[in-house]
Amino acid sequence: VEVYLKEPLMSIHLSPKQVALDMLCLCSQLDLLIRAQVHQGQTKLDLNPEESEAFQNQGAEIIDQMKQCLQNSSKPAPFLEDYLDIAGLSMIFPRVEVYVIHGSPVDMLEEPAMDGYFSQLGRLNQLLGFSQQLDNDVKHIRRHKYIPHQLAVVHQGLKSFKDVVPLSAIKKDIEANFKSLKMSLVAEEGSEQEPQLPAQYIRWVSQVTQSIISAITSLPEELTDELNPVMAFVSEL
Template sequence: MSAMARSNPLRDPQQYNERFKVQIYIHEPCGLIFPDVTGVGREMLGLCFLLDLLIKSEVIQMQNQRNGSSDESPSESETFRKEAGQVIKKMKTTLQFLPKPVPELEDYLDSQGLSLFFPRVEVFLIHGHPIEMLEKPAIDGHFEHICKLNQLLVLSQLLQDHVQDNNQHKYIALCIALLYRALQQFPDSILLNSYCRDIEANFSTINSSLQQEANSTAKPVLPEEHVSWLCKMTGGLLRTVRSLPYELSDGLSPAIAAVLPFSDHSGAFSRRADAK
């Protein structure tokens, strides 16, 4: 042991050099890079959306605690603290791709107008805990509007699939009723109101044609003329929703305004807004 202690080491350890640091992206999408300032902006926009949803959900949970029988004052959950902390950490890491000097997180959100679209995020960064907003942020309706549009797409496609399968014809009347209710969520849409009237004119006949007689074991099958009408109606509805006419995109305006500065197609969006 004494001889080993007196001998020279085989290798001298080198001082750590940050250039050789390997970035860990195991939880990130493939090919995630921030080549420019716009790329950083897109990533920050997505993180703001994510953090805003986390805060909104946690505020609802805290309200439920407050309305419950517990006398304890509501506090944020450990899960929320962990998830929100991860998002904020990712935000700060993303800012490191900006040119030096790197701005503080709050300053960056203010300079890019993101604090205006995501006031919950701004308040959370200042106070450190989720706070109920007295005034509903304009961007809150974005996901609700997307869900309504998605309902129309899913139900229309489901009806088209059921028409092709005789074993599913017994569910067609129910799907049409659900589609009608989804259409009624857009009472101010002239385009969608025409589909409502079309369903009102044909639903009773279709429902009657699918009614089974007592003790009958035969599966109900929709008559060919109704199949043709249903395919035409759902096909037109799918094309209408996917084209996103102005009257169906109003609910997306706040989100489009937030995305616009970070979009490669900002010129196209601007022309569309001007035309409107």
């Protein structure tokens, strides 16, 4: 009895766009796997045979998924190497192309444009999440004790985006008002009641968070340099 754990139960026919998106995702997975393996090889004198075998197995599995994806295309399936070239994925993921052809993980002399994609996306998502949480808390939670700390975390997130004009202006605004906001939460001597932010600071914090959310979701050019390879690929589908 032959068991195909990775095979679909039913035949699948994918449109060229679906194939391209699936291949983009699979290339991303394989590229990250290769980068991790290369980094591990650079930091260790000898790689554990079990670790090398695990990498080879994972890499082979992703390549099998790529080939299966091409087989499910509604068009005649090209060879994997040819598809990577035709679709432009070999330009975005040069490590993947080398691995598909030669079967070994290598690093690039020049950093591929895709290398900054996930870190930039992670920073944007983190700052967006912090800002949304702070906006919700300052409006709906009566205890404002931790608002300064949350605002400081947002400020720290803003510091990772240098030379982004709208975010730089917001960062300076926080720096100019942070101390007075924090002082407004100092309890009066002998008071047992936990202080709350004055209405003016609630409005100001909300304005700050809304400005950050708007700046990120509008994706200005200054924030999308590292995202451009994927955005350009998807826009042409």
